[in-house]
Structure formats: C-alpha cells, structure tokens
Amino acid sequence: MNVAINLYTVRDLDEPLLDVLDRVARAGYDGVEFAGVEADPEDVRERLDGLGLAVAGAHVPIEELEEGFEATADRYRALDCERVVVPYLDEGAFASLSSSEQTARRLDALGGRVAEQGFDLNYHNHDHEFVDVGETTGFEAFVEHSAVGLELDLGWIEAAGANPARLLERYADRVSLLHCKDTRSGAPVELGEGDLDLGTCLDAAREADVEWLVYEHDAPDDPVESLERGVETLRGRL
Structure with missing residues (x-):
C-alpha cells in the first residue's frame, strides 16, 4: 500500500504549495x-515529478464538479490525477431513506459525467451519514x-460509533x-493516540487491497509535526 497525505492537514502553513510538496x-x-490547487498545475506537476510524488486523488466540492467540471478536469488531468472525491455533503443528504437514495442517484449521474472526462468519482464520509434511517443508516x-x-474515513466512522474495519471489509471492492x-x-487527535483500532483497520486494508492510505488530521496543533x-x-504499523 502507498502512503499519501491529504493537504488539508497542512492548510494553515504559510508556505507556497511547491514548498509544502518538498516537505511531504x-x-x-x-x-x-489535493484539497484545492493554488498554483499553476504545470508547475505542480513538474515539482511532483522531480520529487517522485504521485497523486492519489483530489477533493473537489460537488458544486465545482456539477457546475464547471470541464475546467476542473483540465486542472487535474494536468496533474495526472485519476480520482476525484466529493469531500462533503450536508446532513440533509442522508437524513432519510429517500434522501439517501436521492443522493445516490445524484452522485451516480455525476460519476457518469466524471468518467467521460477520464476520472473515477469517490465519496468521502464524515460522521453525520451514519444516522439511523429505519433498519439501516x-x-x-x-x-x-x-x-x-468510497473513500472511507476511519476517524469519522469511529466518531459516529460504527465499526471502521467491518465497513472496510464489507465494501472492500469499492475502496x-x-x-x-x-x-x-x-x-481529532494524532494517529494512534485515539479510539481507533489502527492495527485492525490496516489488516482490513491489506485484505481489501487498498491502493492508498491517506493520512489526514483536521485540526493539528502543529501541522509540520503532524505531517511527519x-x-x-x-x-x-505496515
């Protein structure tokens, strides 16, 4: 398995993106x-190549994907990015069976348009998706x-009171x-210092043949220390 970092973790660093990539x-x-690209994609691609870094994916707000994906596609195609991820939908998108099914149709339709541009679409969960809706969530x-x-987020699943390793096993072919x-x-706390059973989750990730482990911390006290x-x-642990 490869190890990446979601650059949202270091969003508060007062440094140009190219310098952040050097740190990574x-x-x-x-x-x-990526969680946004605030630099010329060609310059970013050149720096990535020089550093030997690959692009695991990119978090892109759903509004950007639905309203102007052509420009978005050009940007991430220049970075050799193959996966785009919807990073968030609000509570209403999962509040009932009908809204959850409507969300599925919305993302499937978007996934078809994204695929036409050469990308795979993924959804990244938080904790609010795990609300009870009848006999399921x-x-x-x-x-x-x-x-x-699915880009399963182990920490948010843990925070929701669900079982991250079990969900990974259940949806292995989607992750x-x-x-x-x-x-x-x-x-949020540093990886290995909280409630998550990281070892069991990594065992499940191996069994699921997950390609990328993506480290993220939503609110690190020290972004550089957290990155390292x-x-x-x-x-x-691997």
Whole structure:
C-alpha cells in the first residue's frame, strides 16, 4: 500500500504549495491528495515529478464538479490525477431513506459525467451519514443504491460509533483510497493516540487491497509535526 497525505492537514502553513510538496517528500510520503490547487498545475506537476510524488486523488466540492467540471478536469488531468472525491455533503443528504437514495442517484449521474472526462468519482464520509434511517443508516442506504467509489474515513466512522474495519471489509471492492485519521470522543487527535483500532483497520486494508492510505488530521496543533508523525505512524504499523 502507498502512503499519501491529504493537504488539508497542512492548510494553515504559510508556505507556497511547491514548498509544502518538498516537505511531504522529505517526510517520506509516496504521494499527495489535493484539497484545492493554488498554483499553476504545470508547475505542480513538474515539482511532483522531480520529487517522485504521485497523486492519489483530489477533493473537489460537488458544486465545482456539477457546475464547471470541464475546467476542473483540465486542472487535474494536468496533474495526472485519476480520482476525484466529493469531500462533503450536508446532513440533509442522508437524513432519510429517500434522501439517501436521492443522493445516490445524484452522485451516480455525476460519476457518469466524471468518467467521460477520464476520472473515477469517490465519496468521502464524515460522521453525520451514519444516522439511523429505519433498519439501516443513511450511509449504508446510499452505498446500496450507488455505484461510486468510497473513500472511507476511519476517524469519522469511529466518531459516529460504527465499526471502521467491518465497513472496510464489507465494501472492500469499492475502496481504493482510505483516510487514516484518529479521534478521541469525537475530537481529532494524532494517529494512534485515539479510539481507533489502527492495527485492525490496516489488516482490513491489506485484505481489501487498498491502493492508498491517506493520512489526514483536521485540526493539528502543529501541522509540520503532524505531517511527519502521520507517515511515521503508518510506516511503523505496515
């Protein structure tokens, strides 16, 4: 499995993106997952190539995908990015069986348009998708009626009170990107310091043949230290 970092983790660094990529490579990551690209894509691609970093994927707001995907496609195609990820939909998208099924239809339709441009579409969960809707959850109802890929976020699943490893086993054929994040009582903490059973989750990731483990911390006290500790923790457990 390859190890990447979602660059949302280091969003508060007052540094140009190209310098941030230098940090990522020095820390020992195999690649990055973008959360916006605030630099010329050609310059970014050149720096990535020079550093030997691959692009695991890119988080792109659904409004950008639905309203102007041609421009978005050009940007990420220049980066040799093959996967785009819808990073968030609000609570209403999963509040009932009908809304979850409607969300599935919406993302499947978008997935078809994204595929025409040469990309795979994935959805990244938080915790609010796991609300009870009858005998299942909004997330499971969505997955049952959708064909898009899943970027499971282990920390948010843990925060929701669900079982991350079990969900990974259940949806193994849908997951190529796995967000490795930890939480304690619902609050983000450094990986390995919270409630997440990381070892069991990584065993499930191996069995699922997950391609990318993507480290993320939503609110690190020190982004640089978190960047370095994230890859050390994952490498140490693999």
